[in-house]
Amino acid sequence: MTETHATIPPGTPMFPPGRYGRRREPGRRRPVLTAILLVALVAVLTAISVRLYRQYGDPAYDTQLITYTDITDTQVVVDFRVNLPEGGSAVCLLRARDSAGAEVGREEVAVAAAAGQRQITVRHRLVTDARPFIGEVIRCRPPA
Incomplete structure (x- = not known):
C-alpha cells in the first residue's frame, strides 16, 4: 500500500519509497552527560580564576608610586x-x-606596618649602575 496525501501530515517532506534508505529517528538526548560536562567546565574555570586571582x-598589597627624586x-x-x-x-x-x-637598578625592599596600621609610606634609596631616568615600584607581595 502506498501513502497518499491524506495520510501524510502537512509539512512532512515526501520521498519516493526505497530511494533514500530509511529515515532515522530523532537523536536521543543525554541530559545527564550534558549536566556532568557543564559541571566539570564550571569547576575548571573556577579553579583557573582562583589561581589567577x-x-x-590580591588587593591587600596594592602599591602607589608617590615620587622619585x-x-x-x-x-x-x-x-x-x-x-x-x-x-x-x-x-x-x-x-x-x-x-x-x-x-640600571633593581632591589627588593621589606616593609612592615605597625599594629593597627593598614597603609605605610616608604622612602628608599635605590642604588644604580648608571644614571637613572625613572624609579618604579613593580609589585609588592606577602613575604615568603
Missing part, C-alpha cells in the same frame, strides 16, 4: 605607599631604568 589580584649617576630615591593587611608586612620590588628604558 591569587597570583595577580634625588636622581644622580648612582642612585634614585623612590617614595611609595603600600596597602597591607592590618599590621602585616610585604616585600616590594623596586626598579630604576635609564632614558633608553634599560634597567
Whole structure:
C-alpha cells in the first residue's frame, strides 16, 4: 500500500519509497552527560580564576608610586605607599631604568606596618649602575 496525501501530515517532506534508505529517528538526548560536562567546565574555570586571582589580584598589597627624586649617576630615591593587611608586612620590588628604558637598578625592599596600621609610606634609596631616568615600584607581595 502506498501513502497518499491524506495520510501524510502537512509539512512532512515526501520521498519516493526505497530511494533514500530509511529515515532515522530523532537523536536521543543525554541530559545527564550534558549536566556532568557543564559541571566539570564550571569547576575548571573556577579553579583557573582562583589561581589567577591569587597570583595577580590580591588587593591587600596594592602599591602607589608617590615620587622619585634625588636622581644622580648612582642612585634614585623612590617614595611609595603600600596597602597591607592590618599590621602585616610585604616585600616590594623596586626598579630604576635609564632614558633608553634599560634597567640600571633593581632591589627588593621589606616593609612592615605597625599594629593597627593598614597603609605605610616608604622612602628608599635605590642604588644604580648608571644614571637613572625613572624609579618604579613593580609589585609588592606577602613575604615568603
